[in-house]
Amino acid sequence: MNKNIIELFGVSKKFENYQALQETTISIKHGEFITLLGPSGCGKTTLLRLISGFDKPDTGKIFIDGRDVTDLPPEKRHLNMVFQSYALFPHMTVYDNVAFGLRCKKVSETEIQKRVTNVLRMVKLEALHDRKPSQLSGGQQQRVAIARAVVNEPIVLLLDEPLSALDYNLRKSMQLELKQLQRRLGITFIFVTHDQEEALSMSDRVAIMNEGYIEQLGTPKDVYEEPASLYVADFIGEANIFTTEILETYDNKLVIEIEGKRIALNNKKDFEVKQKVHIIMRPEDITVWGENEITPEESKNMLPGTVEQVIYKGSTVDLIVRLPSEKKILAAEFFNEDDEKLDYHTTEKVWIDWIPGWEVILPYEEKI
Amino acid sequence: MKKKSSFFKILSINIVWLWLGIFALIPITLTFVTSFLTQDPNAIVKFALTLSNYWELFNHAYVSILIQSITLAGTCTVICLIIGYPFAFTIARSKSKHSSLLLLLVVIPFWTSSLIRTYAIMAILKAKGILNAMLLAMGLIDQPLQILYSYLAVLIGCVYDLLPFMILPLYANIEKFNEEYLEAAQDLGANWLTTFIKVVIPLTMPGIIAGSVLVFLPAMTMFYIPVLLGGAKNLLVGNLVEYQFLTANNWPLGTAISVVISLLMGAMIAVYWYNSKEKDREELA
Numbered sequence: 195m196n197k198n199i200i201e202l203f204g205v206s207k208k209f210e211n212y213q214a215l216q217e218t219t220i221s222i223k224h225g226e227f228i229t230l231l232g233p234s235g236c237g238k239t240t241l242l243r244l245i246s247g248f249d250k251p252d253t254g255k256i257f258i259d260g261r262d263v264t265d266l267p268p269e270k271r272h273l274n275m276v277f278q279s280y281a282l283f284p285h286m287t288v289y290d291n292v293a294f295g296l297r298c299k300k301v302s303e304t305e306i307q308k309r310v311t312n313v314l315r316m317v318k319l320e321a322l323h324d325r326k327p328s329q330l331s332g333g334q335q336q337r338v339a340i341a342r343a344v345v346n347e348p349i350v351l352l353l354d355e356p357l358s359a360l361d362y363n364l365r366k367s368m369q370l371e372l373k374q375l376q377r378r379l380g381i382t383f384i385f386v387t388h389d390q391e392e393a394l395s396m397s398d399r400v401a402i403m404n405e406g407y408i409e410q411l412g413t414p415k416d417v418y419e420e421p422a423s424l425y426v427a428d429f430i431g432e433a434n435i436f437t438t439e440i441l442e443t444y445d446n447k448l449v450i451e452i453e454g455k456r457i458a459l460n461n462k463k464d465f466e467v468k469q470k471v472h473i474i475m476r477p478e479d480i481t482v483w484g485e486n487e488i489t490p491e492e493s494k495n496m497l498p499g500t501v502e503q504v505i506y507k508g509s510t511v512d513l514i515v516r517l518p519s520e521k522k523i524l525a526a527e528f529f530n531e532d533d534e535k536l537d538y539h540t541t542e543k544v545w546i547d548w549i550p551g552w553e554v555i556l557p558y559e560e561k562i
Numbered sequence: 563m564k565k566k567s568s569f570f571k572i573l574s575i576n577i578v579w580l581w582l583g584i585f586a587l588i589p590i591t592l593t594f595v596t597s598f599l600t601q602d603p604n605a606i607v608k609f610a611l612t613l614s615n616y617w618e619l620f621n622h623a624y625v626s627i628l629i630q631s632i633t634l635a636g637t638c639t640v641i642c643l644i645i646g647y648p649f650a651f652t653i654a655r656s657k658s659k660h661s662s663l664l665l666l667l668v669v670i671p672f673w674t675s676s677l678i679r680t681y682a683i684m685a686i687l688k689a690k691g692i693l694n695a696m697l698l699a700m701g702l703i704d705q706p707l708q709i710l711y712s713y714l715a716v717l718i719g720c721v722y723d724l725l726p727f728m729i730l731p732l733y734a735n736i737e738k739f740n741e742e743y744l745e746a747a748q749d750l751g752a753n754w755l756t757t758f759i760k761v762v763i764p765l766t767m768p769g770i771i772a773g774s775v776l777v778f779l780p781a782m783t784m785f786y787i788p789v790l791l792g793g794a795k796n797l798l799v800g801n802l803v804e805y806q807f808l809t810a811n812n813w814p815l816g817t818a819i820s821v822v823i824s825l826l827m828g829a830m831i832a833v834y835w836y837n838s839k840e841k842d843r844e845e846l847a
Contacts, residue, residue, distance in 0.1 A: 268745075
């Protein structure tokens, strides 16, 4: 688990005049489920294709299992890819598709039969082995594509947005299946997606990419709770962002002003006075109080607001609250035993606060 | 409104039927009927039913002409495929603005009569033609090659004339070919030869068959190319039909030969049709 299976040093790629990947250095551990996450054009697929060998990097070195593979073609890299469109050979049966890689490696037919049957059993497609891809549903085709790759026993499996063609429910169940498969095989999965929920729920680590850079690499919890940049905070989940200036600092505290209220927060990153910062709060960390729930004393440390919109979501109620400065924030309230009354209505006056210390403070960035 | 549109629908369909009836069904029927009539030196035909025209086809000379024609058409098809496949592949894989220009270059020769182009080939191949002049000037040969009026010249003419019929359906097919299949094959460890044989050829088979049919069928019945380039030494089925009609004045035999060729070709298309899948048939239709 601790051994690095893939190492990239200063790898970059340019297509014509477009820098698809800036110089990137990343290590991927053996047996890890790592996700490359970002919007289209962020360089995640480029990074995957450089690892797979379909594209050659302009600079840098790529090591797989300690071996320099920078100049090796894909077929010599001991890894396999699941393509976005699956790329199943339409003229071959499921069995022949899965056996293709083994036949190319001149494995004996008896061995092929054993391994193909095993892997088809694993993805629950034994019964459909003589069907053509066109006779299968999307989810079944997806499983054939995975079977065709893993039957070669790669040390790393690359998956290029493999679930994006499936509908919501099927995608959910395939996410679970993929995760289980990865645990069972014990091999490294490098998974590319633009769906942040998918990334968070499946990965051991997530690399969030933007404009050819890896903005942050960390566990799903890290990137969600401790985003390293405004971009990450905004891309992963919903975020309320206040931009302000530090008024004073003392004993690991810093004081800022939001909506005319002076608020003291923990100074975890040694911010200095006069420095401009962004305060980021997740909707679920914000608590909304009705006017009669709060005493005037308590309201000193809270922000006043007006409910602008109530969005009922089943397990939560999302509120859009307008602050006196016209800034709108999103708060997600959970139904729980302490607070059964969640029937907010629009134009209702409320007070908001948040759990101290759960906010994230980032240095000021020009783009927002 | 609805009435009007259905009127035009009926009218246009009937025009098509009328057209097919006058220019396809009637001539085919006449040909078919004539093939069962008797030759008459004084008139076109004598109205006496007979099967003798068909019996005569089993004559050794006619059978060997048929075999020779099939061989030539087959060779021509194979050569067109060997030249046309990489050609079509390159066009289909090049950038879109280049590919339309390349495609135009393939089509341009159609704007000139095929007969005139055949004369142009004569000018290139003849003893004092462009090809020999070039080869002599380059010092590759001492005396002019005798290419014109040979089997080779006929073959060159057929390939040149029919190559676009191979390239166009191949292009249409290869253009739809998803490049991810190539990457998938490579990813699974296939070298380029395996990829080509196991993936590219099977997936472009409809285009290969459509192109081959479109080359093979005309190649069987080309009559002016053997006459002009082969010096009438290489008698083919097409020439035989022409000879029966224009020189021997034996229309019944000429039509009988035509019927047999049509049936042969029809049988080939039928074999392809029943072995092909529904979606691949568009290529031919």
